[in-house]
Amino acid sequence: MKLELFFAAGCASCDAARDGLKAAATQAASDLVWRDVNVLDELDYAVELGVLTLPAIAIDGELVFSSLPTPQQLRAALTRRNVTEK
Amino acid sequence: MLTIGKVAARANVTPDALRYYEREGLIKPAAKTNSGYRLYDADQVQRLHFIKQAQECGFTLHEIRQLLETRSRQSACCGDVRRLTIEKKLQLEAKIKTMRAMSRTLDGLIADCANEARPVDDCPILAGLEAPLRG
Numbered sequence: 238m239k240l241e242l243f244f245a246a247g248c249a250s251c252d253a254a255r256d257g258l259k260a261a262a263t264q265a266a267s268d269l270v271w272r273d274v275n276v277l278d279e280l281d282y283a284v285e286l287g288v289l290t291l292p293a294i295a296i297d298g299e300l301v302f303s304s305l306p307t308p309q310q311l312r313a314a315l316t317r318r319n320v321t322e323k
Numbered sequence: 324m325l326t327i328g329k330v331a332a333r334a335n336v337t338p339d340a341l342r343y344y345e346r347e348g349l350i351k352p353a354a355k356t357n358s359g360y361r362l363y364d365a366d367q368v369q370r371l372h373f374i375k376q377a378q379e380c381g382f383t384l385h386e387i388r389q390l391l392e393t394r395s396r397q398s399a400c401c402g403d404v405r406r407l408t409i410e411k412k413l414q415l416e417a418k419i420k421t422m423r424a425m426s427r428t429l430d431g432l433i434a435d436c437a438n439e440a441r442p443v444d445d446c447p448i449l450a451g452l453e454a455p456l457r458g
Binding site for chain 1: 400401402405406409410412413414416417420
């Protein structure tokens with residue numbers, strides 16, 4: 238499973254929340270690949286996924302959160318996907 | 324101090340627009356005369372230029388208010404303004420993408436109608452617009 242965090246460099250809320258979210262995500266999906274995406278480096282890709290606000294999170298190429306979720310919300314979203322995939 | 328007409332003329336907006344900005348909470352006169360005429364000082368003129376410039380960059384009045392609030396918030400930093408600006412760019416790029424797709428569709432319709440002498444009943448563009456949407 239691939240998780241992409243779209244952020245703008247210098248985004249204080251992203252930096253503050255990243256570690257907690259990463260820990261929650263890894264716990265929920267052991268096969269998780271986490272990718273930080275600086276939106277200015279991959280603007281076309283962000284637009285393609287429908288990212289309009291920052292920070293945003295896409296899972297397996299689908300925009301799932303258009304603002305930062307809590308670790309619990311992220312864990313729940315990943316668990317739901319894991320169940321659907323199995 | 325300047326009257327509403329003079330300030331509006333300097334910023335190339337109408338006095339009505341200036342009153343609208345006031346109702347939207349973006350700007351307010353520095354003072355009013357005894358007869359109730361609005362008066363503006365240099366700070367308001369500068370603020371009006373800010374609003375105009377931001378509008379030209381695509382920001383809505385709601386977003387401009389956010390920018391102005393961010394500017395006056397002690398705890399805010401340039402990163403907050405930068406994020407709002409990047410979000411605006413994302414929105415514009417998304418609109419451009421949609422418009423490019425619309426333009427490509429029009430290209431297709433134009434190409435379908437190679438013979439403009441056809442009767443309107445037989446117009447491929449009108450037929451194309453009537454066709455069911457492709458999923």
